[in-house]
Amino acid sequence: MGEEKKEKKRKHHHQSKDKEKKRSKSQHTLDSVQVKVESSVTPVLATFPGVSVPEDTKFQAYSGPKGHYVIHGETERMEYDGQNDPDEDLYYVGVYDPATRTVELMHTPVMTTTRTIKAYKKKAIAAVKQANVQNRVQRNALGEAFGTKKAKRVISDLERNKIEAEKLETYADSIVDNIKTATENLPSADALREQQSEERPIPPCDEGADDLNNIYPLYGLVSKEEFVAIRVGAIFREKDEKKRAALLPFKNSEYINSRVARINNENEMQRLKLLYYASLLMGLYNNRRMSNKRALLQKLNHPAEILVTGLIQKFTDSKVGKVGREKDASFTITPKMEDKLLCYLFVTCLRIDEYSVETPLLAAELSLRPTRVQDLFKALGCKIRPCTSAQKEALGLTNAEAANYKLATLSLPFKLPDLVRRRRTAQSRR
Template identity: 30%
Template sequence: MSSSKRKSKEDGPKVGLEYARSDVDAGIEGPFLAVFPGITPPKNTPFNVYKPDAEDGKTKKKRRIIEADTGKVEFVGQNFGEGANQGFCRYVIAIRDKETDKVTFKDAPVIAVNRTIKSLKNAKTHSSSVDQFFAAKNSLGEAFGTKKIKQQIKSVERNAVNVSTLDSVAGILHDSIAAKTTALPSKAEIKAKADEDRPIPPYDLNATKVEDIYKLDTLITPAEYQVIPFKTLLDKGTKPLEVLPFSGSTYINDALVAALSISKKDRHRIRLLMYINFLMAFSTIPDKRLDDTETVNRIMGEVPSLILENFYERFTERPEGSEKKKHTFTPKSKDKLLCWIFAIALTLENFNMDSSAMTKDLSLKQTKVNELFKAMGCKINELTATQKAQLDISDDKAKTMKRAILTVPLTFPLPKRGPKAK
């Protein structure tokens, strides 16, 4: 195999390599490698090459300036001085002659080209002319103006900021700003803080199963689950809300009627629906009546005391500096109570439910309900084609119906950076 390789090298075509020294000696310019930051000229733009006036020394003989004018923009670049592209590489371009099969190498200096918009070249001159105009105007005002005008001119001069005087304090300001900004929280810290402040039940961020995100034992303790009086509903198959404290829930009524109408009662489902009803009733207690035993008993009815005590512990706060009032609702605790309801409902609906199912029951706006579902990590999606067919509804009505879907991995929306744009 090695002999065949040597044979192919000896019998193959020969390519001549040559360095274009003759072009350099003859003064033939080019080629150049140009770097255009931001904008490039059209490909047919002609560039002129110039040499500096003074060319003493061997390195100075290689200095070149290139220039082009497109009518609106001027392009100027050079391979020396401050505007040059500082590098430690030497570039050459290889040119192959197809007839002679000869490759010629030519030096290609790198030139950084800067652009100048011609219409803005006189901006500085215009600015100076404006300054001259105001100086002349002030001189006329001081010479012939009224006392009020003279006071205005002096006031403007006193309040004028001399930028040059700020140079001495620029470093101090920079250090002060740097010290303040280092104390600002990072994006990760802001997100972690926002997640902690969410008015939602305890969750498992690392859950791999959707049912483990909001575990039922954290929503309803085993002790609460055992004392839910579900047997009171077994004989009320058509009117279950008559024995429950909250009688205004269409969602709870329809779900309980369906659960009680079957021969083998789903006791687990009945218990969860009753617990949601207890939560709805608790949310209707006026804030000023939370410590009024008579009002609470009238609204909550026969709710077991253990469940009621846990409601107070989870969904109310103790106001500071108040001896008479022991419990109060805050906006956050109210939202927490609603999220508790939605979390149990999601468990009942296999974590995919109509987001408007309890909007009327709880007297809430749909935007508020969707906001709370999103805070829990749900996605608010439109109905699928299969769901539209099952419900047998029009496309216009389907657009108003949204599904709240909880999936893994659990993700929360990013915190808002500021108020909405008006």
């Protein structure tokens, strides 16, 4: 009995040792290998049922929304395309790293791939195109047989204007040569800009100017010789407002007369000269139906002759059919020249009013629609703005009047608007 107990103890001892060895071995394996589930998709599994793919075929994988993936590869003769079913993507690939003794599990889409023979694909496209042609021919035949007159006319126009590419192939070189010949003499971008600048009815300007006084230079408005010829000493010495106004070329402008009346300092002589020139321009506009220099001199209160000569050169054209006669004896102010005259007048007013002009005053004095005055100021690069509360109070305007009382303001940075070509009617010039 004693020996049997010893034998049982020995067996129990050996069994417990074996269990400890197994436990320590399993614990060692679990402690040293970590499993990590990677969220980003890296590998792709593709199946090619019944298809042998060359080993050097390259595939590109693309991901779409909601777990959709596609792959595409091709050889000289074949195309291979595959896509997955997101509902059945239950596959993971394990990547073991012996250095860190870790396994990364990566969710992997499985692609079922099919192949397409490229030559058959081209034939299929051609067949579809041919089917479309046949359908169109049949539809046109039905239209010609049972359609209305309008439908038949449309079908006839389409057939007549149809261009067949095959027939054009023989003329391709000739067409290209004709296009080259036609475009050889097209103006460059710089030439177009210069031409557009000449077509604008505005004084010379500097779009890169960094000072308001340099945007429209003084001697671009009026030549230096003309500006020197403007004599305003008698106007400055006269203290009576009505007598001052009587010395101006155009006496009936409240805009000019009110500003001339406020000048009482010799430092303002240049501004007084600008007011005189503005009066001269306004007088020319109000006598724009005249066609004779001598009569115009008399109407403008006999200014220096060089000033009237300059006006005729800048703002008038010779009358049609008056060949051989001097321009001084027969000229006309065309609608285009009328716009130019008004633009020169408005730039002069901008310099007088420190680059912020009340447009309703000028519109009333020139008998022009406010919108036309505003359009011409916009052509000069001005912004049209409503008057401020302080200006409304200073001018004594009601809220209703202030809503339509606009100011034309020239500011930096300066930019001319794009030139828009449109037909002008006689009514639009008023």
